[in-house]
Amino acid sequence: MAGAAGVLLLGFGWEGYKAAAPDDGLVLGGVRVLPRTTDAAMPHLWDLAASAGEPVSSAAGAPPLWLVTLRGAGSSLVLATAGWVCGVLVGLLLAVVMARLARARAVLLPWVVLSQVVPLIAVAPLVARPDSADGQPWVPVVAIASYLAFFPVSIGALRGFTAPDDDRGGLYVDLFRSFGVGWWSGFWRLRLPASVPYLLPALRLAAANAVAGTIVAEVYTGLPGGLGRLIVDFGASAAADPARQWSPLLGAILVGLATTLVLAGAATGLRRYRPGEAR
Amino acid sequence: MSRGASEDLEPDANPGGGPAVAPDVGQAAVPDAGPDTSPLPEAPAAVEVRGATREFPADAGSTSALAGVDLAVGEGELVSLIGPSGCGKSTLLRLIADLDTPTSGTVAVFGKTPAQARADQDYGIVFQEAGLLPWRSVQANVELPMQLHGEPAVTRRTRAQSLLALVGLADFAGHRPHQLSGGMQQRVAIARALARSPRLLLMDEPFGALDELTRERMQTELLNLRAATGAAVVFVTHSIQEAVYLSDRVVVLSPRPGRVVDTVEVALGDPAERAQSGGALRGDRAFFELTSAVREALHASGRATATT
Ligand SMILES: Nc1ncnc2c1ncn2[C@@H]1O[C@H](COP(=O)(O)OP(=O)(O)OP(=O)(O)O)[C@@H](O)[C@H]1O
Ligand SMILES: [Mg+2]
Numbered sequence: 001m002a003g004a005a006g007v008l009l010l011g012f013g014w015e016g017y018k019a020a021a022p023d024d025g026l027v028l029g030g031v032r033v034l035p036r037t038t039d040a041a042m043p044h045l046w047d048l049a050a051s052a053g054e055p056v057s058s059a060a061g062a063p064p065l066w067l068v069t070l071r072g073a074g075s076s077l078v079l080a081t082a083g084w085v086c087g088v089l090v091g092l093l094l095a096v097v098m099a100r101l102a103r104a105r106a107v108l109l110p111w112v113v114l115s116q117v118v119p120l121i122a123v124a125p126l127v128a129r130p131d132s133a134d135g136q137p138w139v140p141v142v143a144i145a146s147y148l149a150f151f152p153v154s155i156g157a158l159r160g161f162t163a164p165d166d167d168r169g170g171l172y173v174d175l176f177r178s179f180g181v182g183w184w185s186g187f188w189r190l191r192l193p194a195s196v197p198y199l200l201p202a203l204r205l206a207a208a209n210a211v212a213g214t215i216v217a218e219v220y221t222g223l224p225g226g227l228g229r230l231i232v233d234f235g236a237s238a239a240a241d242p243a244r245q246w247s248p249l250l251g252a253i254l255v256g257l258a259t260t261l262v263l264a265g266a267a268t269g270l271r272r273y274r275p276g277e278a279r
Numbered sequence: 280m281s282r283g284a285s286e287d288l289e290p291d292a293n294p295g296g297g298p299a300v301a302p303d304v305g306q307a308a309v310p311d312a313g314p315d316t317s318p319l320p321e322a323p324a325a326v327e328v329r330g331a332t333r334e335f336p337a338d339a340g341s342t343s344a345l346a347g348v349d350l351a352v353g354e355g356e357l358v359s360l361i362g363p364s365g366c367g368k369s370t371l372l373r374l375i376a377d378l379d380t381p382t383s384g385t386v387a388v389f390g391k392t393p394a395q396a397r398a399d400q401d402y403g404i405v406f407q408e409a410g411l412l413p414w415r416s417v418q419a420n421v422e423l424p425m426q427l428h429g430e431p432a433v434t435r436r437t438r439a440q441s442l443l444a445l446v447g448l449a450d451f452a453g454h455r456p457h458q459l460s461g462g463m464q465q466r467v468a469i470a471r472a473l474a475r476s477p478r479l480l481l482m483d484e485p486f487g488a489l490d491e492l493t494r495e496r497m498q499t500e501l502l503n504l505r506a507a508t509g510a511a512v513v514f515v516t517h518s519i520q521e522a523v524y525l526s527d528r529v530v531v532l533s534p535r536p537g538r539v540v541d542t543v544e545v546a547l548g549d550p551a552e553r554a555q556s557g558g559a560l561r562g563d564r565a566f567f568e569l570t571s572a573v574r575e576a577l578h579a580s581g582r583a584t585a586t587t
Contacts, residue, residue: 171410174378180398181427189427193414273414 011045018042043243051243065247068230073251075225076214077258079138083145084210084259088203090146091153098154099161099191100183109158116151120213123147124220137223144217148209156202160195161187167194196273200263207259215252227251323390325479325511326352326375331384333370344370346536347384354478357505357512357550359522361573362532363581368515371537372483375513376404388479400428402479403472403510407487409464411456417467418443418452424474442470445507446500462493466500473508480512487517495558498524502554519577523569524553524561531576541576545569 018037026034035041043051052069055062063071094112098105127140127147164172172194176186218228230248238245267274328350335342344367352358360368373379374386377393388396396402403424411420421439430438443449446466456464465485472480486494498521505512516522522529523545531541547553547569553560560566 168408168410171406171408172412174373174376174406175404175410176427177378178376178397178402178404179424179427180400185427189423190412193412275413 014042015045018044040238040242043246047243048246051241052247056244065244069227069247069251070254072225072227072230072248073254076211076218076227076251077255079141079218079226080145080207080210080214080255080259083142083214084149084207085146086142087146087149087151087206087210088153091150091202091206092157094150094154095157095161096187098158099187105158112151112154115147120144120148120216124217137221140221141214141217141223141226144220145210145213148213149206152202152205152209153199156198156205157195160198160202161191163198164190164194193273196270197275200267200270200274203266204260204263207263208256211252211255211259215248227255322354323387324351324353325356325389326350326358326513327385327387327390328371328375329385331371331374331381331386333367333374333379334382343536345374345381346538348532348538350530350539352479352511352513355505355509355511356527357514357525359514359516359526359529360532361516361519361522361529361577362537363534363577364517365535366532367535367537368532369483371532372404372481372513372515376402376481396479400424400475401477402481403475403477404481405465405468405472405483405485407484409456409461409468411464411467411471413456415456416452417448417454417456417459420456420467421470421474423471428475438474439470442473443467445473445504446470460493462489462497465489465497469501469504473504473510476508478510480508480510482512483515484517485514486521494518494521495561499554499557501525502550506549506551506554519570519573520561523547523566523573529569529573531573531580533580540580543569543572543576 021034021037023036023038025032025036039047052066053064056065056068094108098108124140124144127143164170172190173186176190179185214226215228215231217223218226219231220228222229222232227248230251231245234241234244234248328348331345331348331350332343333345335344348367348371350358350371360371362368370379374381375388375393377397386393389401391399391401411417412423415423418436418439421442422435425435425438440449440452443452446469448463448466448470451459451463456467459467465488469485486497489497501512502525504510512525514522514525523543524547526545529543529545530539531543532538533540547560547563547565548556
């Protein structure tokens with residue numbers, strides 16, 4: 001309900017702004033503070049809708065734009081999911097190692113943080129050399145998506161796995177020690193369940209990163225089929241059909257919605273482990 | 280799995296199942312487990328602490344928490360530790376539990392090292408906070424230690440249910456901890472500590488966060504539990520009344536660094552008798568004299584330290 005209202009409001013905002021603001025936007029001291037409202041920059045919503053129904057090319061039997069976008073979104077979603085899964089696994093593994101061994105934490109944590117300081121634009125050419133013919137073309141895309149996804153998971157999971165150390169002055173850790181069982185028993189029965197409140201937001205962040213990473217990598221490698229490729233293709237023909245450029249954006253929003261829904265479902269399934277519900 | 284006398288406790292020892300006290304819980308099951316049962320000469324004491332010292336190194340000098348503490352707790356005996364805040368009561372309990380190690384001196388639990396006793400699950404521990412896992416049901420919390428040690432599900436379930444009955448929470452097995460009052464949560468923590476049938480129970484101000492009325496009820500329940508299980512108890516408290524009501528012996532510690540300054544023997548009958556006389560006992564002349572003796576010892580220790 002609220003979601004539908006939000007979409008409607010966004011639509012009114014778009015058209016309202018387009019009607020009210022001057023064609024050239026607002027320029028103050030040489031800086032454009034409000035965007036242009038020309039049909040090229042901000043097409044009418046009905047133009048967007050109309051263009052969605054048109055075939056993407058003049059070739060006979062060319063599919064309509066909406067179908068191409070939907071397929072692109074599906075393709076990107078698959079790659080983003082693969083990247084997310086890899087990233088989550090790597091992130092969890094790193095977090096377990098860092099939680100288990102203080103020395104490993106001291107060594108690994110700086111590198112984990114450093115990995116994200118390097119801009120993606122510098123990493124992409126190393127992972128995805130467009131000229132390399134070996135291997136599957138989607139591998140670099142998944143690799144880049146997981147590279148962006150593992151980070152929040154490793155940090156969030158580490159925070160979660162070590163949360164019992166500080167919780168109530170280490171009461172739970174003392175308790176498990178008194179039970180006389182090893183670290184792994186404590187991990188499965190205490191640290192892992194206790195990490196859920198930290199893990200869920202980390203998984204959401206990882207999903208957002210994986211989607212963004214996938215699309216950027218698709219743009220970079222020009223991998224056919226995904227939203228990234230549509231951005232490239234439609235950008236090239238922007239002058240002819242400005243409305244089309246907006247469709248990959250809407251596709252990306254669709255992908256984001258899908259991941260959000262799935263993770264919201266997971267959060268509901270795990271609500272017993274979340275403090276609001278539990279304490 | 281034939282360690283504790285509590286193995287014998289009847290699942291329906293508290294048929295009512297309500298939180299009310301069942302005065303003669305499990306008494307028949309363990310006829311000779313009273314505190315007066317002197318330990319057999321060859322049996323090692325439940326706890327034997329000799330010259331235990333604990334210093335916490337700090338940037339500026341070091342904090343001495345314990346300075347040469349001697350303590351002996353016999354099988355089935357309940358000994359209270361009382362002393363001013365910060366005198367090292369919790370530290371001493373943690374040494375016995377192998378949650379911490381002494382800087383010097385020795386600790387033996389049933390004649391073993393504390394580490395061995397912990398590995399053998401010879402003790403159960405209860406802290407001031409119940410420390411229940413919020414995502415587990417009450418019953419699953421009691422089952423936790425048994426689950427961690429790979430006991431079969433059926434055994435776990437029956438034992439957890441009989442323990443919950445023993446602490447008067449049979450009807451709350453399916454509840455979650457946050458649905459329980461503080462006193463009920465602490466009862467669950469006690470049931471959990473008893474899950475592995477320990478012969479020793481370590482309790483660090485277990486009733487410290489409870490209101491006076493609940494506290495007195497819990498004290499009586501603890502007496503009944505002792506009668507039922509025959510476990511030795513080391514009980515840390517700030518309350519003189521509580522110490523006297525529960526204990527066979529009250530050990531008074533000096534202000535930091537803690538050392539034993541006095542020991543008050545409490546001869547008020549066995550736990551079951553005390554539980555039955557309940558409120559009446561607290562009004563007794565003998566009870567009053569014992570609390571005065573403990574109070575006097577506490578004040579004397581404070582003065583002694585102040586002047587030295
Ligand atoms: N982990 C620690 N690191 C440094 N100092 C500590 C640590 N634990 C305890 N201490 C110090 O040791 C002393 C004894 O602490 P302890 O908790 O045993 O006192 P206590 O008798 O249990 O006090 P209370 O009655 O308030 O619970 C205190 O001065 C405390 O500051
Ligand atoms: Mg304490």
